[in-house]
Amino acid sequence: MIIVDKAIVSDDVAEKVFVCHLEKCKGACCVEGDLGAPLEQDELEQLEEIYPTVAPYLSEAGRKAIEEQGVWLLDEEGDFSTPTIGGRECAYAIYDAKGTLKCGIEQAHRDGKIDFQKPISCHLYPIRITRYEEFDALNYDVWDICSPACELGAALNVPIYKFLKEPLIRKYGPAWYAKLVAQIEQVPTADDAGSTT
Secondary structure, X not given: OEEEOOEEEOHHHHHOEOOOOHHHHOOHHHOOOOOOOEEOHHHHHHHHHHHHHHHHHOOHHHHHHHHHHOOOEEOOOOOEEOOEOOOOOXXXXXXXXXXXXXXXXXXXXXOOOOOOXXXXXXXXXXXXXXXXXXXXXXXXXXXXXXXXXHHHHHHHOOEHHHHOHHHHHHHHOHHHHHHHHHHHHOOOOHHHHOOOO
16 A cells, blocks of 8 residues: 555555546446445535536436436435436436537536536546545545456556546645655655655
8 A cells, every 4th residue: 555645545556557448438437336426525515506507518317317306415324426317327427429428517617617627536536535534545446347448558558546647636736646656656756855864
């Protein structure tokens, strides 16, 4: 395991390869599973604020699900998630012309309509974060629907921590990411420059 500040990162994040392959998986992570996308508490208010802008990007079924369930849900275990359409795809997911699921929130972001890109849990996938009182645990979530991403990652030789550079920086900041890379790649950081042995 790799410890960076108050985060414990699984060795898999450094050692396993992964590059999303939407052409093959068709965005299956937006439809498979028991719940919608996990949400952090500080994202709930953001979703409420951006929903009027995001709504036109969504399908009629997605808007209906959100009207009935709310822009976010609280489950029996006290965790927050996005609502789903009939217990299947995320209500914020939309199908493109090729039948691939994409994020309506992200489409609005790409169009410059909102600053919020998408839930951090989606941006960080296949890393899942488990929060504890004293630290975060970052683990690689192995899922068979992502086998095309593992194959593409192997072909391109891209480890998870490099593929997820942008969301890891979004979540923990550039200094944290630099420390992570330094530990994985065993390169000196600015903090090491002044130290003596």
